[in-house]
Amino acid sequence: MSPGPSEPPSIGGATLRDRLRDALPRVPLKAAWRALIRHNRARRPESPRFLKQAQVDQALAAVPPADFDADALKAALAACDGAAVDRLLSWLPRVATEPVIVRVVGWPASFGPALQARLLRRPLGAMSPGEAAALKREFDGFDLGGSRLAVEVDLPPDRVLPGVPRSLRAEPMRRDRGGPWLPHVDERGRHFVTPEAIAARQAGYVAALGDSVLDGFCGLGGNAVMMARAGLRVVAVEAVPERLALATRNARSFGVSIDFRSGDLRDQLDVDVDVLFLDPPWDRDGGEATWDRLLGFVPPDRPKLVLKLPRSFDLGTLPEREWTMHWEFGAGEDDAAVVRMITAVGR
């Protein structure tokens, strides 16, 4: 396998670290590298190599060519001779310093340019190598609707991307986002209540399809309450009786009336309603999110379906029909560029 653009070349065999350990003369290597970093920083920008310990670590993990002179490198390090170190390590790729061209490929068909720009939070094209590294770390291999994104960076030969600058590291999304918007919750259910703004949008999609809806996996009632508030007649099914009791209290506290039913959705699929709204448990045994695994029991020809699906759901597994995809971004300050879920509307 050929090395990736940000990995040291490796052809098998002893690494530079091993070769230096075995070489002469005896030199306290840590101190020598540290001195070299200081020296290189002083003569920046001519030498972009070895300005940080991370670059040294990357070089030490590379496998030198067979004729590499480890003794000479050790002597150059001991003498803090930066030019000699650079010459001896000329087989190592250098960190790119000039702007590079970046492309992101593998987008799902329904994820157009405006959504792409929102998710990436920056325009593509030419950017600094640090920004390219940040983009690669965040989005290379990112799963979106059954597609996998790839971040392609045009790098000159023998150049690698730097580490991601601290200032460009993605902020993790806050887990405690001010608590659930429903007053009555249980420990498990609180994590899968649909966020208020998204539940309101989803109620709008359902209301555009009909006057009545079956919420087949109602949980604590986040979606059911919003759909009732949008004026729909709502029948809501939940398999866990204690959670259904909480959903009933939630409906009461919002002053809406919902026909709650305890039991298994599969026994209620013949309820006479215009729309079937489904928010199945996504994390069931942690497998792939596909139609068969999450919703396989739903008759594929059932008219008017609104599905709340995880971002990684493989949209290609949905049964044949006219689907509209809504990519649901968060409404908060820290998740406005995060795809929280997909709503698939089928008619």
Ligand SMILES: C[S@@+](CC[C@H](N)C(=O)[O-])C[C@H]1O[C@@H](n2cnc3c(N)ncnc32)[C@H](O)[C@@H]1O
């Ligand atoms: C993702 S949660 C629904 C969250 C809900 N939309 C909300 O905003 O509060 C899925 C719920 O489906 C319930 N459930 C799982 N299998 C079911 C089944 N076969 N029939 C009915 N409910 C089921 C689970 O107990 C869980 O409460």
